[in-house]
Amino acid sequence: MDGGAGGGGGAGPEGALHRAGARAGEALGLVVLPGAGVGLAAPGGALPLAGDPAALVAHLEELLHPRWTWWSAAGTAGPLVAAGVHLARCHDVAAAHRLLAGGGRDDPGAAWAAAHGLPEPAAPAPGRAAAHGTGLLDLDGALEGGSGPLERDGRLAAGWVDGRALGPEVEPAERLRRAARWAELALRTAAAQRRALEGAADPRPRPAPPALALQTAWSESAAALLAVELEVTGLPVDRAVAEAVVAAEVGPRPRGPAGEEAARAARDAPVHALLGPVDLRNPAAVLAALRGLGFDLPDTRAWRLERLLGAHPAVEALLRWRRAERTATTYGYAWLERHVGADGRLRGAWSASDGGAGRMTAQAGLHSLPAELRPAVAAEPGHALVRADLGQVEPRVLAAVSGDAALAAAAREEDLYAPVAAALGVDRPTAKVAVLAAMYGQTSGAAGEALRRMERAYPVALAFLRAAEEDGRAGRDVRTWGGRRVRTGGGREARPDPPEEVLAARGRFARNAVVQGAAAELFKAWAATVRAGLAGAGAGGRVVLCLHDELLLHVPQRGAGAAADLLRSALADAARRWAGERVRFVADVAVVRRWSEAK
């Protein structure tokens, strides 16, 4: 970063940072102004630094190895990651807020308010809550009056939350000072969150590992940074193979809108010949046409049509049409065009903890690639893919978080269902169905007797699940093992007397959330540990896909064996921190050239 720093004096920012109370390994607030500089904040003061943000941050990473503390990785880390800077540790205020508060809000205004005991502010204008807005300009009284980022009532000022206060139209030196001030507020918010995480009451029947909530906040923070990296890195795709897979389903790439239209008509023709000129893309029309053939169905879902395969040739044609249409519209040439870059990387936006239970989500179809396309996910020359997926993760998680000693004993086996089957006195498939039925709240009576035996064999686990279900039915929030608050919908749309259907759905949701959500936490702790290990190895390996219980790494060929070992050791480390020694977690690991070759 030679010579880029201003404000620190002398050889660099070290002196000023030291005077501001920055210490190696400790929290350091960070705001990035792309192309202009950074705002830093340590416990004793804030420091504006002009210069290239990536160079400044890379230097400080090496010098201080801090826990970078920002409002959100999504808003701050993008330019740094794009410039190739590795950031080892962070506290992501948005991620910690999602963990502590649940719900959909994670903007600075909401996090600040929660951390200071203030009521949640009005939601920022949708779509305009950019990290550092470029919009102008009518800086309101809160800014112009010199009152800075805080309103009189203690809330964050709107002009700061929406980024206008840091916009490029602000005079450069003032803009940097504001960035440092903004970093200071992120640091203060993080400190309050840390106190809340450390002081969190432990409502569970048995004690969690020490500081689990704080550890979880940090691994969730790492996942938020990983989400930024995943989008920058992308998933390596062999475009020729992908196009061949598409072509096999829908034919050659159509040329222009006319070709598009012709291909569409060609897809429809065989079904029209058998079913009449029905609008195949309108389910109601398809339903009516099928009724004309004598099939009276509640809907036209594939599994329902498959039962009628022998009855009329139109059924087979329709099912074939559905597959082709899915490929053409969702995973076809247009999709490749939109999401696969010139460098052969499939890119989409990632979210580190979306939805009710806090799983990762991804756009651009990254989480729902059809199996037929997996041969197209391929290592680049000189590289390998290393794939690992957790085995039977949800029942193992249930054993860990419920504290059921008998289930934990079963979870010490490579195949958890074998001892469960023995305990229940049933065969393995029945045992598996019984466990899943218990975890997810069965409604049809298929596993009735096995479920009653589950109750006798694993009463602690079943009581844990029943308690979550009761909380959900009552509209009470539940907390996952790592401390994530999951709202069950009792608050919003509070109808006076919800029908049984709604109550039952809330119960199933809560029963599922305490398992699925906890599994998501363990997964992210694993992913964060793997990420750190890859960086430490220094061989350029990257996580390229996270898929709920599966990790895919892209590594130089000669590092593949080490990466496979890392996946196993990282799981052991993460699981020990997360659950102690009582439960074993297992991963299936394979070094492959194509994703389809694993498993």
Place this chain on the structure above:
DNA sequence: TTCCCAACGTA
């Protein structure tokens, strides 16, 4: 233009 539903891919 916005919102909801059906359908289906993944875990």
Place this chain on the structure above:
DNA sequence: CGTACGTTGGGAAT
């Protein structure tokens, strides 16, 4: 054997 998510197209509501 239920939950979660994203994407698409169509139709109704606005």
